[in-house]
Structures are given as C-alpha cells and as structure tokens.
C-alpha cells in the first residue's frame with residue numbers, strides 16, 4: 001500500500017523504511033492512486049515542464065496586456081532593465097516568475113502548480129535553477145514529483161486554495177514546492193529539504209488573499225516574483241543545515257490554523273486588503289462597467 005501523504009514525518013519514515021527516494025514515494029502514490037504507469041507519469045511531467053518553459057518564453061516575448069489594464073508587460077520591463085539590483089540571475093528569476101504568471105492573467109496556457117494563481121513560481125524557480133546549475137531534465141522531473149508530494153501534504157494539513165487559506169496557501173505552497181525542488185536538485189538530504197519547506201512557509205505565514213476587482217492580477221503577479229525569491233532564500237538557508245526550529249509538520253499545521261482563523265474578506269472575496277482600497281474599488285467599478293458594456297444586448301436584458 002502506498003504512502004498517503006498525511007505528514008512530512010511519515011513521508012520520510014516511509015521512504016527510509018522502503019529504501020526509496022522522496023520522489024519515488026510520490027511516483028508510487030501516483031501509480032497506486034491513479035493507476036498510471038511510471039512512463040505515463042513521467043510523460044505527463046515532461047509535458048508540464050515544456051508548458052512551464054513556454055509560458056516563461058511567451059511572457060517575455062509577446063504582448064502581455066490584460067483586459068483590466070492592470071497587466072502591462074511588466075515581466076519584459078523587468079527582464080530588460082539595464083541595472084540588476086542584485087545580480088543578473090536574480091533579475092532573470094523575478095522576470096520569469098512574473099512572465100509565466102502574466103501569461104495566466106492574460107488567459108494563456110500555464111501549469112497550475114499548485115494553482116493558476118501561483119503558476120509563475122515553479123517555472124521561474126526551475127528555469128533559473130536549471131540555467132545556473134546545469135540541472136538535467138530528468139532531475140527537474142524528479143523535483144516536480146517531490147514538489148507534488150509537498151503540495152499533497154500541505155493540501156491535507158492546511159490548504160492550497162486562496163479561498164480557503166488566504167494567499168499563504170497558494171503562493172506559500174508554490175514557494176515551498178520551489179524551495180524543496182532547489183534543495184533536492186542541489187544534493188540536499190531529506191532534513192534539509194523539509195527545513196527549506198518549513199522556512200519558506202514561516203516567511204509567508206498569514207499572507208491574505210485580496211485580489212483587486214476579483215481578478216488574479218494584482219497583487220498576485222508580484223507575489224509570484226517575491227515567492228520565487230523566498231524559495232531561493234529558504235533553499236540557501238535549508239541547504240546550509242540551518243534548522244527551522246519548528247518542525248515542518250507543525251509549521252504547516254500553524255498555516256492551517258492561521259488560514260482557518262482568517263476573516264472571509266481575506267479569502268478571495270475581494271472585500272478586504274488591497275481589493276478594498278479606494279483605488280482597488282475604483283478599478284473594480286471600471287472593470288464591471290466594461291464587462292456590462294461588452295455584453296451583447298440580449299444578455300444585458
């Protein structure tokens with residue numbers, strides 16, 4: 001019987017007892033729960049990896065303007081800016097996370113990892129990781145399996161949906177998936193991987209979901225960039241054997257507790273936070289009027 005992804009401690013125990021790597025446990029789960037062969041699973045992930053890279057490319061090369069006007073080629077502006085604030089690699093990372101998420105906001109094709117709202121984080125992280133460290137595609141696929149295991153546990157113990165647990169659940173989970181992938185690809189052990197997950201979530205705990213006009217654009221797109229940066233900072237810390245102090249399972253339980261006690265207005269309802277600001281409200285009104293105007297006459301009646 002396959003491991004059911006109810007805790008990080010049990011994932012580690014199951015992997016150790018059965019002499020499996022963490023990604024192999026996810027593979028076993030996929031086989032037993034979904035009845036897919038290893039070949040099918042890998043093929044699916046390879047396809048997802050291609051879509052992720054395409055989204056980055058599209059966002060950095062094509063016109064990215066959303067109907068609301070809130071998205072206006074931000075990723076390209078960042079990518080082409082002549083002065084990197086930290087390093088060219090950091091600038092690329094941020095641009096790529098923005099790019100893939102802009103594609104989603106402009107109704108393009110992305111991979112929900114774990115959700116569409118957080119769809120820029122894994123592409124930005126994996127693309128940049130591969131480029132800097134020359135990670136081969138097979139390792140990236142294993143990292144995606146590992147990341148899926150992280151998301152499965154976070155979904156069970158807390159949530160991966162902004163409407164249930166706030167933005168910590170969406171961009172926080174994606175950042176944790178990214179941090180785990182980085183540490184894994186760079187040779188980190190299980191404790192280092194789980195520490196990086198815990199540290200990432202500690203950094204994103206309490207983040208509310210407050211999309212302006214109810215559109216997954218502002219602040220979602222910039223949060224994808226910052227979450228990608230947090231994934232790298234947490235991976236750097238975790239890889240160096242710095243402890244998260246609070247064990248990863250307890251951190252995720254805290255995330256669930258914070259999400260459960262969050263007021264409804266901070267859970268994708270567009271009633272609080274940035275959505276409730278004067279400017280946020282004005283944009284919502286403009287978007288609504290625009291939508292009514294573009295409806296055919298019969299639908300308006």
Ligand code: SF4
Pocket residue numbers: 117118161162163166167168170171208209210211215216217219220223268
């Ligand atoms: S603010 Fe809400 S809608 Fe936007 S990415 Fe975060 S959880 Fe998703």
